[in-house]
Amino acid sequence: MEKLPASTGWHWVKQGFGLFRKQPGGMSMLFLGYMVCMLLVSVIPLLGQFLPVILVPIFSVAFAQGCLNIDQGKRVLPSLLLSGFRKPALPVLFGLGVLYLIMVIVAIGASSLVDGGTLWQLVTGQLNPQTSPEVIRESNIGSAILLTMAMSIPALMAFFFAAPLIYWQHVSLGKALFFSFFAVWRSLSAFIVLASTWFAISIVTSQLLFMIVGRTQMAIQLMMPLSMILTVIMHCSFYAAYRQIFGVPADSGKTVSLDKTQ
Secondary structure: OOOOOOHHHHHHHHHHHHEEEOOOHHHHHHHHHHHHHHHHHHHOOHHHHHEEEEHHHHHHHHHHHHHHHOOOOOOOOOOHHHHOOOOOOHHHHHHHHHHHHHHHHHHHHHHHHHHHHHHHHOOOOOOOOOOOHHHHHHHOOOHHHHHHHHHHHHHHHHOOOHHHHHHHHHHOOOHHHHHHHHHHOHHHHHHHHHHHHHHHHHHHHHHHHHHHOOOOOHHHHHHHHHHHHHHHHHHHHHHHHHHHHHOOOOOOOOOOOOOOOO
């Protein structure tokens, strides 16, 4: 794996916009289908609290495959949502999702050591910020959020490329996490630029929207499709990063081996 300069992160963002621009309708429909699936899953009693998180890696494969279709000049169709549900990748991706859920629980749960459980109660819906603002103000929730982020970053590095590696490279769960972590670590400055750029884009676009239409109901309604489009483009930039580090897969079932990409 080649060590990449920090400016590469900015190029991934531009390439993400370029990929989306080729098939904006197909990628947007893919995201809408994903949202509908998540909504349906979330209403399942008991399991609906956990399945949306567990299924994130499985569905993320659909966006990666959509970007690959664009690279190959193929149409992006809603049927790509089922890409991650195919064997032999499905059980490994499901295991990745379970690990992802555990990571989230551990990271947020650890924040209770700092704020007495306020962040945990907010995330789990036990605390309403509108009815209990004084509880939040008196808690040390800022430090709790920082602790959660600090604990999450190493895990997120391992999860970043794990799903496409499992799907395209057919590697084990452990190898996928290993290769993903060190791929990010070797070019950490590029990924910092990537994350910072997307953070800046989200802040700037929301502030521009509020300046144009004000903090009104219309702004909230416009924010939803805007956020959807930016999320899709962000997935495209993630694919651009994968493509440069691990190479372009030949198709959904055939790729070069990891040994040849290093």
